[in-house]
Amino acid sequence: MKRIVALIIILLIFFLIIRGWWSSRLDPISSDKSTKTIIIAKGKSSNEIADQLKKENLIKSPFVFSLFVRQQGLSNKLSAGTFKLSPSMSTPEIIKQLAGQPSEAWVTLIEGWRIEEMAEKLGSGFLEVAKEGYMFPDTYLFPNDVTVEQIVKIMRDNFDKKYSQDLKAKVKAKGLTEDEGVILASIVEREARSDKVRTEVASILLKRFKIDMGLNADATIQYALGYQSGEKSWWKRHLTKEDLKIDSPYNTYLYRGLPPAPIANPGLSSLQAVANADPNTLYLYYYHDSKGNSFYGRTLEEHNQNVANNP
Numbered sequence: 359m360k361r362i363v364a365l366i367i368i369l370l371i372f373f374l375i376i377r378g379w380w381s382s383r384l385d386p387i388s389s390d391k392s393t394k395t396i397i398i399a400k401g402k403s404s405n406e407i408a409d410q411l412k413k414e415n416l417i418k419s420p421f422v423f424s425l426f427v428r429q430q431g432l433s434n435k436l437s438a439g440t441f442k443l444s445p446s447m448s449t450p451e452i453i454k455q456l457a458g459q460p461s462e463a464w465v466t467l468i469e470g471w472r473i474e475e476m477a478e479k480l481g482s483g484f485l486e487v488a489k490e491g492y493m494f495p496d497t498y499l500f501p502n503d504v505t506v507e508q509i510v511k512i513m514r515d516n517f518d519k520k521y522s523q524d525l526k527a528k529v530k531a532k533g534l535t536e537d538e539g540v541i542l543a544s545i546v547e548r549e550a551r552s553d554k555v556r557t558e559v560a561s562i563l564l565k566r567f568k569i570d571m572g573l574n575a576d577a578t579i580q581y582a583l584g585y586q587s588g589e590k591s592w593w594k595r596h597l598t599k600e601d602l603k604i605d606s607p608y609n610t611y612l613y614r615g616l617p618p619a620p621i622a623n624p625g626l627s628s629l630q631a632v633a634n635a636d637p638n639t640l641y642l643y644y645y646h647d648s649k650g651n652s653f654y655g656r657t658l659e660e661h662n663q664n665v666a667n668n669p
Contacts, residue, residue, distance in 0.1 A: 383422040384449045387415060393442040398456065400438040400464045400497070404428070407436060407456065417449050426450065432457050439463040440499065462501045467513075469495040469625030470547040472581065475592055476623070480509055491540045491620025492517045520626050528633035532564060539632050542567070544620035545610075547628040548577030548593070549644075555652045556631035561639040562654070568637050573610035581621035582606035 394414055398407060404427045408420035417423050426449060427433055436453075439460025443452055467476050476493060477484040483506040493510070494517035500509060521540070529539035542563060549563075550556040566573050580593045582604050589595060602609070608617040641654040643661035647668040655661035 383419040384426065385418070386446045386448050387418055388445040390445045393444045396441050396443050397462075397499070398436070398438050398441065398460070400466070402438065404433050404436060411443075411452065414443075416443050416445055416447070416452060419449075423449055423453070427453055437463075440501075459502065462499050464497060464499055466497045467493070467495045467623075469628070470622045471495060472592055472622050474585070481506060484509065489514070491544050491623055493623045494520055495623050495625050521629055525629055525633045532632070532635060532637060533568070534564075534632075538616055539629070540624065541616045541620050543624035543628040543632045544622045545573070545575050545577055545617075546631050547624040548580070548622055549575055550628075550631075550652075551646075551650065553627050553631070555646075556628055557634055558639070558641070558652070558654065559644055560628075560631040560635035561637065562641050562644050564632070564635045564637045565639055565642065567616065570614055571642070572614050573616070575610050578608045578610040578617055578621055579604065581617075582608040 394416065396410070396414060396416070398410070402410070405420070405424050408417065408423040408427075411417045411423065412420045427436070430453070432453065436456045437458065437460050440462035441455055441460055443455060447455070465479055467479065473485060473488040473490050473493060476488065487506055487510045489510075493513045496513075496516060498509075498512065500512075521536075526536050526539070529536060532539075534542065542560065545563060546556050546560045550559040563573055563575065565571075576597055577593075579597055579601055583594050583601060585592050586594045594601070602611045605612065607613060608621065610617060640656055643655040643658065643664075645653045645655070645661060645664045645668070647653070651668065653664035653668055655664055
């Protein structure tokens with residue numbers, strides 16, 4: 359009996375020691391009430407966030423931080439963005455902050471999106487001031503109180519920085535204006551999915567443009583058709599023969615030359631593809647099969663053979 363009592367006492371003492379240690383690890387690291395601005399990158403795990411906070415001298419134990427997060431069921435609920443944290447905050451207080459609304463939030467805008475798709479992330483007011491083709495797709499850190507006008511300016515400034523004087527000079531050397539370069543890049547962005555293919559597609563489309571041949575780019579039809587409620591997408595997946603007859607200045611099957619404006623917002627790779635395009639390419643046709651492989655043809659006969667052989 360004495361042994362059982364002694365064991366219980368030992369276990370109780372051990373429990374109290376562990377509890378005291380656990381509590382001390384959750385306490386604030388100091389009484390310093392000054393704040394630090396901490397930016398949590400998108401995709402960081404709770405363990406990575408814990409290591410970051412430890413390096414910033416905001417928590418005592420990354421292990422305790424991560425375990426507490428899991429205990430509270432918050433592993434996938436910590437936000438990315440900007441937070442103001444203080445060494446005088448306890449670990450539970452810091453975690454509560456990180457699970458809440460950041461003062462600045464990350465927004466990722468994808469290459470090839472049209473402004474309507476961007477507006478789904480940024481709000482409908484974005485449509486009123488955004489300019490298609492010139493809203494550079496990127497990952498941005500926007501303050502919560504940012505206005506759509508400020509967002510548009512940030513994105514346009516980023517575009518102007520990426521669409522450098524060197525790229526513009528190369529585009530002009532191809533016989534295109536700066537705006538025509540953007541229009542062509544927007545089509546390339548929707549028509550190709552790798553750097554190599556983008557350059558090849560840009561070369562073919564530029565050659566067609568130079569010889570006054572129809573661009574015949576499906577992406578321009580998709581843009582003209584607009585939102586597809588059945589697919590819940592702005593880009594119709596399978597075009598029909600009737601779709602190719604839509605009467606729109608963006609229909610490059612009906613109207614030769616470039617459409618009147620960009621059809622999407624191109625990334626840097628597509629702008630570079632146009633700048634580096636070769637209008638003397640041997641090919642006039644391109645085709646992408648269902649597996650994403652690309653095939654090129656010099657003649658319509660070669661093109662049709664590529665389509666027949668590679669469904």
